[in-house]
Structures are given as C-alpha cells and as structure tokens.
Amino acid sequence: MAEGRIIKAISGFYYVKSEGEVHQCRGRGVFRKKNITPLVGDFVVFDKNNPDEGYVLEVKPRKNELVRPPVANIDQAILVSSATKPDFNPLLLDRFLVLIESKGIKPILFITKKDIIPEKQKQVIDRYVSEYRQIGYQVELLSSKENLSELSNFESYFSKNVSVIAGQSGVGKSSFLNAINPLLQLKTDDISKSLGRGKHTTRHVELVEVFDGLVADTPGFSTLDFNKVEANELVECFPEISEQKPYCKFRGCLHNKEPKCAVKQAVETGEISAMRYEHYISFLNEILSRKPRY
Structure with missing residues (x-):
C-alpha cells in the first residue's frame, strides 16, 4: 500500500506518481458501483505489489474539482x-x-x-x-x-x-x-x-x-454552462460586485431590478465596469431561466 497523486488518466489507466516513481494502475471495480471517478490531480491510496499494474484503492477527499477539463x-x-x-x-x-x-x-x-x-x-x-x-x-x-x-x-x-x-x-x-x-x-x-x-x-x-x-x-473549448452555480452564488464570482453587496438596501439583493442597489449605483458612477455588469446580468438571467433540478 502506498500513497501518491494521479498525474495522467487515459484509456482506463491511472498513472500515479509516488516518491519519484510513476505506477500504472487500474481503478477498483467498486468505484463504478459508488459512482466514484478518480481524476488527474487526485491523491490516492494504491496497491503496488504488482510491479506491472497496480490498483487504486482509495481516492482522498478533494479541495476542488473541474468537470471539463476533469x-x-x-x-x-x-x-x-x-x-x-x-x-x-x-x-x-x-x-x-x-x-x-x-x-x-x-x-x-x-x-x-x-x-x-x-x-x-x-x-x-x-x-x-x-x-x-x-x-x-x-x-x-x-x-x-x-x-x-x-x-x-x-x-x-x-x-x-x-x-x-x-x-x-x-x-x-x-x-x-x-x-x-x-x-x-x-x-x-x-x-x-x-x-x-x-x-x-x-x-x-x-x-x-x-x-x-x-x-x-487541457483541451480548448468555447462554451461553459452554470449548471452548478446558483443565482445567489453568482455575485461571489464577481469580486467587484461582491464588495458592494453589503451596501445594498435589501438582503439577498440580486442587483438586477431591486431598488436602492449599491451595485447599480456603482455601475452608474463608473466604479464597476458596465461591461462586467452586463455580463453578470446575462449570466444571472441564464441561471434564473434554467429548468429546476429535482
């Protein structure tokens, strides 16, 4: 048993770097049953008794992950x-x-x-x-x-x-x-x-x-969706808008149609870029118009 980091994943094989050496491994069948997919960058526990092909036994908790690229x-x-x-x-x-x-x-x-x-x-x-x-x-x-x-x-x-x-x-x-x-x-x-x-x-x-x-x-790609970003989370993804949030009159202000919104005032004075605000509103509408998930 050893620990390492997956540095490459291709065709069902995981290449785990541990103590300066790279080990070719397969994933445990139980991962599929538990809907676990090891990703490049994961810290893992693996069995390296077989010098030709080891097995990834455990995926350590992640601090973050991306889906595309994985x-x-x-x-x-x-x-x-x-x-x-x-x-x-x-x-x-x-x-x-x-x-x-x-x-x-x-x-x-x-x-x-x-x-x-x-x-x-x-x-x-x-x-x-x-x-x-x-x-x-x-x-x-x-x-x-x-x-x-x-x-x-x-x-x-x-x-x-x-x-x-x-x-x-x-x-x-x-x-x-x-x-x-x-x-x-x-x-x-x-x-x-x-x-x-x-x-x-x-x-x-x-x-x-x-x-x-x-x-x-990572592969280049030209579209991204916000399926996992909620409307109230979007503001945190625009640092300059998030900074103004405490000065809005209403808690939970989405900085769209609400009155006495500090963000809209900052846009009018040029403190916040009009372009960035337009993008924020576009993304907000996209999130609000998506079909609910059950």
Missing part, C-alpha cells in the same frame, strides 16, 4: 485569451472566471499575441487589461507563439502550485506550455481559417512538471 486539487487557473486571431472575447473570459471563482480557484489572466494586434485594436485591448487589473486580477500580456521566450520570466507563477491552463481553442495553450517546457513537444495546430478557431489538439489530461510546479494541459 482535474482535481487545483491551486490556480491560468486563463489564456488571445488579443487577436481569435479576437479577445471578454464575455467568454468572464464565463471562465465565473467557473473558476465558483470553485475557489485563483485565476491569473494571460493574453497572448500582443505583438500582432492590429493598430486599431490596441487601445481596446489596453482598456480591457486596465479594467481587469482594476478588479484585482493579475494580467500578463504575451507575444505570439513564435516569440515566447519571455515566459521564463514568469517562473514564480508556477512554483509550488498545481495549475490548470484553460481558454478557448486557438489562443496558444499548447504553444505556451511548449515554450516553458520544450521537452513536452505538445502538438499544436494552426487556426482553422474557415471557423476562426483552433482545432482541438490535446487528447488527454496530464499533469506535467513546469519549473517547480505541476501544470495540466
């Missing part, structure tokens, strides 16, 4: 957006942020391709960067995949952390990881010109060593 026990999420090709999409970024904030994971924003932004778009990108930094998010601007040597300056972001990299397809996630760990040689595809988005290139989830931490490379 990763557990994450310290931070590096959300990668591109400034252009595909164009920066603040609505999609805010969907990612809501998901990450709802799981209690620290988000860090990386915006790629700063060196190929058309001149007319530079002011727009600068405004977005300023708005997100004003909220309190860490934002870094990176060059395109042909010129990513600057990433070595960001070693401190990864040290001692388990990070997940997420973002829409085509923004350069695999190029990003290849730049900070060239041994990975992760496959990257060009942007599909007809679709305006990248092709899915990452086939499974794996924790890889980057500097002095672990990073999961």
Whole structure:
C-alpha cells in the first residue's frame, strides 16, 4: 500500500506518481458501483505489489474539482485569451472566471499575441487589461507563439502550485506550455481559417512538471454552462460586485431590478465596469431561466 497523486488518466489507466516513481494502475471495480471517478490531480491510496499494474484503492477527499477539463486539487487557473486571431472575447473570459471563482480557484489572466494586434485594436485591448487589473486580477500580456521566450520570466507563477491552463481553442495553450517546457513537444495546430478557431489538439489530461510546479494541459473549448452555480452564488464570482453587496438596501439583493442597489449605483458612477455588469446580468438571467433540478 502506498500513497501518491494521479498525474495522467487515459484509456482506463491511472498513472500515479509516488516518491519519484510513476505506477500504472487500474481503478477498483467498486468505484463504478459508488459512482466514484478518480481524476488527474487526485491523491490516492494504491496497491503496488504488482510491479506491472497496480490498483487504486482509495481516492482522498478533494479541495476542488473541474468537470471539463476533469482535474482535481487545483491551486490556480491560468486563463489564456488571445488579443487577436481569435479576437479577445471578454464575455467568454468572464464565463471562465465565473467557473473558476465558483470553485475557489485563483485565476491569473494571460493574453497572448500582443505583438500582432492590429493598430486599431490596441487601445481596446489596453482598456480591457486596465479594467481587469482594476478588479484585482493579475494580467500578463504575451507575444505570439513564435516569440515566447519571455515566459521564463514568469517562473514564480508556477512554483509550488498545481495549475490548470484553460481558454478557448486557438489562443496558444499548447504553444505556451511548449515554450516553458520544450521537452513536452505538445502538438499544436494552426487556426482553422474557415471557423476562426483552433482545432482541438490535446487528447488527454496530464499533469506535467513546469519549473517547480505541476501544470495540466487541457483541451480548448468555447462554451461553459452554470449548471452548478446558483443565482445567489453568482455575485461571489464577481469580486467587484461582491464588495458592494453589503451596501445594498435589501438582503439577498440580486442587483438586477431591486431598488436602492449599491451595485447599480456603482455601475452608474463608473466604479464597476458596465461591461462586467452586463455580463453578470446575462449570466444571472441564464441561471434564473434554467429548468429546476429535482
């Protein structure tokens, strides 16, 4: 019996790292009966008596988990957006942020391709960067995949952390990881010109060593739903809105149609970004209009 962390899961096998060695394991049949699915990032107890194939016996409690990508026990999420090709999409970024904030994971924003932004778009990108930094998010601007040597300056972001990299397809996630760990040689595809988005290139989830931490490379995807976020929880996923919540007249204010709402007043004075508030209302309506779960 030994303990370790699952660093890769593929085709029914779990690769558990323990004391510097990686052990190939299968899951116990009882996991299926109990509806337990071991995830990459899980701390597990496993039987390593068989040197060729061990068995995962127990999954330790998780501090958090994501469904898509399926990763557990994450310290931070590096959300990668591109400034252009595909164009920066603040609505999609805010969907990612809501998901990450709802799981209690620290988000860090990386915006790629700063060196190929058309001149007319530079002011727009600068405004977005300023708005997100004003909220309190860490934002870094990176060059395109042909010129990513600057990433070595960001070693401190990864040290001692388990990070997940997420973002829409085509923004350069695999190029990003290849730049900070060239041994990975992760496959990257060009942007599909007809679709305006990248092709899915990452086939499974794996924790890889980057500097002095672990990073999961994850498939790009373009939609997120809020099936597990309730209306009263959404406000906590917008830090600048949550800060104003105590000043609203009514407890339980959803900052939508209620009178004497401090959040709406802060939007009118410019203290809260009108764009972010519009996204909040859009997500709130989405949550309120979904069918009840029984």
